[in-house]
Amino acid sequence: MSNSPQKVEFDLDRYLRNSKKVDLSGIDWDRIRDHPLTDGDVMCLHYMMDIEAHTVIYLRDLLATRAAADPQITAFLSCWVYEELWHGEAFSDFLRLYGIEEPIEPRLPDGSTPLPSRSNRWRDLRVSVGVGNGLGLVPTMIGSALARDFVAIHMMWGAVNELTTLTGYYALIRRSDHPVLHQLLRKVIQDERRHFAFYRAQSKARLQRSRTARRMVRWVLKNLWTPVGAGVKSEEEVDALALYLFGDSPEGREHARGIDETIADVPGLEGLTIIQDYLDAATERVRKRPGWAGITPTPAPRRSDNGDGGSRVPAHWRESEHGRPDVMPATSDVERREEERMADAMRTRA
Ligand SMILES: [Fe+2]
Ligand SMILES: [Fe+2]
Numbered sequence: 001m002s003n004s005p006q007k008v009e010f011d012l013d014r015y016l017r018n019s020k021k022v023d024l025s026g027i028d029w030d031r032i033r034d035h036p037l038t039d040g041d042v043m044c045l046h047y048m049m050d051i052e053a054h055t056v057i058y059l060r061d062l063l064a065t066r067a068a069a070d071p072q073i074t075a076f077l078s079c080w081v082y083e084e085l086w087h088g089e090a091f092s093d094f095l096r097l098y099g100i101e102e103p104i105e106p107r108l109p110d111g112s113t114p115l116p117s118r119s120n121r122w123r124d125l126r127v128s129v130g131v132g133n134g135l136g137l138v139p140t141m142i143g144s145a146l147a148r149d150f151v152a153i154h155m156m157w158g159a160v161n162e163l164t165t166l167t168g169y170y171a172l173i174r175r176s177d178h179p180v181l182h183q184l185l186r187k188v189i190q191d192e193r194r195h196f197a198f199y200r201a202q203s204k205a206r207l208q209r210s211r212t213a214r215r216m217v218r219w220v221l222k223n224l225w226t227p228v229g230a231g232v233k234s235e236e237e238v239d240a241l242a243l244y245l246f247g248d249s250p251e252g253r254e255h256a257r258g259i260d261e262t263i264a265d266v267p268g269l270e271g272l273t274i275i276q277d278y279l280d281a282a283t284e285r286v287r288k289r290p291g292w293a294g295i296t297p298t299p300a301p302r303r304s305d306n307g308d309g310g311s312r313v314p315a316h317w318r319e320s321e322h323g324r325p326d327v328m329p330a331t332s333d334v335e336r337r338e339e340e341r342m343a344d345a346m347r348t349r350a
Pocket of ligand 1: 052087165
């Protein structure tokens with residue numbers, strides 16, 4: 001079995017040919033200010049914007065590993081990082097049109113925002129961040145003889161990141177009443193689906209063929225895994241997000257269970273419950289330190305009046321008028337359940 005060729009269940013050719021910036025046509029940008037966001041929603045959007053925009057740093061860490069020697073992986077990463085950049089920009093635009101931009105970023109003479117937006121924010125964030133996450137510890141812990149199997153760790157880590165991101169977007173749709181945010185998240189979810197499918201297919205193929213890889217990946221996830229954003233965000237911020245999206249209700253817990261079930265479906269990872277374990281640990285931190293990660297009411301987000309009047313539609317999105325032919329259906333049970341839940345909610349709203 002260990003010498004059988006890897007079979008990767010992902011149509012890479014199709015993905016590469018269709019990769020493009022997220023198509024945000026049809027989103028009611030003009031109506032963003034018509035609906036309120038809660039403080040928790042804003043926290044999530046800041047977090048998501050920062051993590052999406054941070055992807056290139058994650059890529060840097062990934063390219064420093066043996067993954068860089070695999071042309072399939074590097075081809076995917078080339079398109080993936082581009083798509084993630086536009087997710088960050090989409091959340092940035094959303095927040096700005098809602099009226100949140102701190103610090104105020106430079107404007108062009110016509111009042112528009114030069115790209116990439118929020119350059120001051122990203123610079124500060126990156127200066128303060130060294131290695132992106134707990135995975136940075138791994139190279140010093142595992143010998144280079146295992147380098148090939150080592151790529152499986154990165155692929156599985158990526159799969160977990162994409163799946164938690166994607167499920168987090170569903171959870172934010174569930175938590176927030178903002179209809180335009182729903183529209184935006186639905187679009188971004190489409191991209192995250194393809195990302196997750198690639199990483200899952202890569203890790204599955206690598207884990208199927210190697211017992212060493214199965215053991216290593218299992219050990220790493222169990223002992224070193226941290227949620228996407230850890231390292232960029234403080235532990236309290238990560239806890240706040242995790243609890244807001246997944247720890248608020250039985251539905252939230254259901255999301256977490258769904259992620260764990262999907263991960264446990266990968267060879268060698270049976271029975272792992274890393275998301276629920278993290279949630280339990282975060283809940284325990286709150287219990288020990290009242291006020292920790294509190295999503296208590298804070299002053300309503302300041303709707304800064306910085307000249308764009310709140311109604312200027314980011315025109316650069318209009319370039320993406322056409323959808324992608326490689327639209328992908330839900331990738332796991334957790335997604336399928338959410339799709340049904342959302343369809344119900346939309347029917348009710350209508
Ligand atoms: Fe993304
Ligand atoms: Fe992604």
